[in-house]
Amino acid sequence: MRIRLTSLLTATMIAAAAALVAPAAPGPLAATALDAQEVTAIRAGRLIDGTGGPAREDQVVIVQGERIQAAGDAGSVSIPAGARVVDLSGHTVMPGIVDAHAHLSIRPDIRTLRGQLEGMEQHDAMQMARIVRNIRVQLMSGVTSVYVVGEVHYNDIQAAQAVEEGIIPGPRIYPSGNFISTTAGHGPAEYRTTNGPWEMRTFVRQNYEMGAHHMKLTITDRARVGPNNGTPYAAGESNYTKEEIDAAVNELHRLGIEATAHANGESIRLAVEAGVNSIQHGGNLNEDLMDLMVAHDVGFVNTYTIGYQGVFNEWGFLDNEAANIRDWLARGREVHQRALGDSERRASGRIVRLGQLIRSKEKGVKVGIGTDSMHGYMALEMENLVAAGFSPLEALTAATGLNAEIVGIEDEVGTIAPGLFADIIAIDGRPDEDIRDMGNVAFIMVGGRDQTGLSFR
Ligand SMILES: [Zn+2]
Structure with missing residues (x-):
């Protein structure tokens, strides 16, 4: 519901x-x-x-x-x-296109994930400078709505107001407010602090008070910081306990707003069973997890282009050389092709993932797409679905009406009605x-x- x-x-x-x-x-x-x-x-x-x-x-x-x-x-x-x-x-x-996984201020590049998130520790003026640029690129690529899934200092809420007032051009912004993440979890350091059911509820109330439209919990099955970065927890375990996730989702729903969760593999089960409204990323899918999402009518937002952040360092080209969105897309395709050619592991991993996407669609899982801060690249996300075997029309639907439905904004945007x-x-x-x-x-x-x-x- x-x-x-x-x-x-x-x-x-x-x-x-x-x-x-x-x-x-x-x-x-x-x-x-x-x-x-x-x-x-x-x-x-x-x-x-x-x-x-x-x-x-x-x-x-x-x-x-x-x-x-x-x-x-x-x-x-x-x-x-x-x-x-x-x-x-x-x-x-x-x-207009709906980007169902957006971070307005982030610019991922060949730095590590931690480095990327450290960009979120800069002064808010710098965050906003990037936001102004990034959302302009998004708008020019045909994106008219962005569903934000974690910013810092409520910069997304400020940006939404600036766009609405006509101060800067940009798509419609659905702000999430700040990340919800735990100690040793996934997110900017400042926000890896929310532990225990009552802290979860307090954090949700703070975000709500500031004007978040929805919120994102980052649920991860492995350590995300320090010497243990990347080390998986015991099988089926995640950073948050069931009790914490249940508390956050319950608090969100009590306030009448939706919960989305960063989740891959078995973390998806915890999130879906707690009642989240949508899943972000949805990696490492198996048949059981697909069935679970169908049974709960919860869709997931695939984020393909962000997988290339480890070989991507093109923001200078975007700002100083690209003349239009076609140039920017061409550069993205080039980096992607080179990366696939350079790494057999990457190429075979992609084939596995494309198989999960087409199987999800066949089973009736709602498959959406989002750039996860690869600003302007929704077209590449659509091309990826076509590579998986979706028809071009199905890819267009994923980027518009279906994306809106997955993240609960279909009464406002996503279709022409x-x-x-x-x-x-x-x-x-x-x-x-x-x-x-x-x-x-x-x-x-x-x-x-x-x-x-x-x-x-
Ligand atoms: Zn993200």
Whole structure:
């Protein structure tokens, strides 16, 4: 059973929209805010709605203010007089991409995992500088929603507000607040401190008080720090006890918000049995764990590109050389191909994982995808699903409607349907036939705001 709620973003946006239409409140700020009554009609040569259905030709989407008002055949949806018309009749229109595993401030590279997390110990001004850059790249890659799974100092909540106010361009941000992790567990040092059921509940309440939309627990089956880094615990054991996980999930659900968990292998069992709403990573899957996820209707978010962090050091190229998202994707593919060629272990490990992905889908597990801070690389995550045997349309669905469903935001984003946020992109090409066309993002709209035309630097 899913918990539904109006997110922090939504509540504030509704308040902002209400202020605009209230007759007494047309202050000087109103001119810069989105006009709640403004109507845009998008003519779509082809439309993929994100539910898994095939592309339909010659469609129209009507956007009023920040939401989709109508969508359907051009012959049956009439365009209101005075509407702004966006002609995408030569394009494939689809929902904006949902990145279901995002860390806004992290930039993984060839440093160790610990080194990567040490980036989170820098001053908040530096965290925010990276966030501004990273979310711009995400937006330009067609990502219109990011589901954050652990930041520090509530920087994600601050960034969500900055985007909402129009201070910086970016996708819709669903903030998680701070990581929940244990001593010797997985996460930034500052947050490897939450031990015992009552500390779990207190931490959840603090994150909630600051405005987290959901929270992530990092559950790991091995030590993550010090001389024991990488050493597995006894079989079936994890950093958190069942009692602690149960307490955190219970507290989250009492407050009416969702829990997601970093979990691989047997840790997945602990998390799912405690009632988490989704699994992040979901590595080392076997048939039993797949069956368990189906039985509990819990999906997992596969994170493929982050597996290349050990050979990836391209952030300078992103900031100083890449001209557009196609350049950035090409560099990512190049690093990936080289890494596979250089390491037989890596290549054979990938084949095992692709087998787990396709088997999960066959068994009915909801398979989503996320970049885990490989900003701009959702297209590569989709290409990876296609390599596993998913159809391009299934990969597109995983990145949109299904991702939204897995992390419980499907009432707001992920598909093109009346009432949802007008988070819409257009692709030059047919990504449902050739997934590589996802690099050709030609139009980007977030909540009715046209964000097309940003430059890469
Ligand atoms: Zn992560």
